[in-house]
Amino acid sequence: MLRNREFRQFAILFSCITAAAVALGFAINTAAGILSGCSAAAFGMAFYAFTKERYKSIAQISDQIDLVLHNADRLYIAESHEGELSILQSEITKMTLRIREQNYALKKEKEHLADSMADIAHQLRTPLTSVNLILSLLENSRNENERKAMIRETKELFVQMDWLLTSLLKLSRLDAGIVVFQNDKIDVNTLISGALHKFLIPIELHNITLQIDMPKGIIIQGDLGWLSEAIQNILKNCLESAGDDGKIVIACEDNPLFTEIAIRDSGAGFAKEDLPRLFDRFYRGKHAGAAGYGIGLALCKTIITRHGATITAKNHSQGGAIFSIRFSK
The missing domain is CATH 1.10.287 (Helix Hairpins)
Structure with missing residues (x-):
């Protein structure tokens, strides 16, 4: 304990006060001096015993922390019966678990x-x-x-x-996390038109029928550029799946709870084993094209979820695949 500077300073101060009190007591009379000396001694012994016990508890906590730091299997520090030390141990345990x-x-x-x-x-x-x-x-x-x-x-x-x-x-x-999305009001028709622009020539070359059922005036919140990127990745997947003389249907539903954009193709749909992993990175499904990398849908899902929306994909009852993006209100 004497290695602790604060304890040494307290011991010196206590000794000075005790010496002054005893001297003053003896100056009054002998009985007062003896009483002052005995009281100071009793208080000093009690304080020493209490402090020694606390130092022992602190040393035990220190040993347990050392065990936690050097033992991967040990996570918890034993609880102490003392209030302050128990709180300290609890906080250390929380910190350890967090680390x-x-x-x-x-x-x-x-x-x-x-x-x-x-x-x-x-x-x-x-x-x-x-x-x-x-x-x-x-x-x-x-x-x-x-x-x-x-x-x-x-x-x-x-x-x-x-x-x-x-x-x-x-x-x-x-x-x-270095991308900061804008939170602008986006007209869904503007979003779909912008995403479709780069595919107009391939759609014409492959004689793909494009059906758009999009009511006017539907507004969502988000970043137009990034959401357009997500839609383009879905359209790219649908175009590859639909093939020559295929069909793509883009529809939108708006209600008090959510706004949903659905994109459906007339292709072969998804294999049953592919459905749980469609949005996994680098996963190429059973019907993936030779040029597929398994990146587009993963990027699409990341963008959509970062906007607080959800995306699902499944086989349509009339054939082909359907992607649904839902923006909650």
Whole structure:
């Protein structure tokens, strides 16, 4: 205890006060001096015993904290019968549990990052291998038409890789929480028209019928740019699924509880085993196209959920797949 500076200062102050009290008592009379000395001694012994017990309890807490820090299986600190120390132990236990939870979350994040890097490397390796093969064939080809076809295919592969890297960058920004969504009033017709704009030529080339059932004046809250990105990823999936001479239906329902945007295609729908994992990153379903990376729907769900909305996907009763985005009011 004497190693504690505050305790040493208190002991010196107590000794001075005791000496003064005893001297004053003896100055009055002998009995008063003896009584002062005995009272001071009794108080000093009681204080010493009480303080020693508290130091013992604190030392036990310190030992238990050391065990918690160096033993992964130990999480709790034994409760004390004393009020203040019991509160302190309870707070330390809460802090320990919080630190363990954060460490566990960090460990899972590291594992997820490692898995993501492996998936990214795998996803990029496939088109890069194809590009390398095409360049080898291009080097040895003398036919002008073949060379043009291979150059065109190479450009398409680079476009795919650019889309993949751009999508992964957007996902990483969303995961890091550095994206700040605007909270503007958005007309649903404006949202759908903007998202459809980049697909108008493919829709015409593949003779896809587009049916839009969208009442006027429906307003939702959110970020137009990011929500348009989410809708485009759904449309891209539906276009690939519908194929030539297919059909895409976009409808909107508005009621006092929510606003729902539904996008349906006339394709083959989803395999039963794919339904639980449709929005998982890098998951490619049974009917996924050769150019699919399993990123678009994952990015779409991240954007939608960050807006406080929900997205579901299922097989429609009349065939094909249907995506439903619901914005609560």
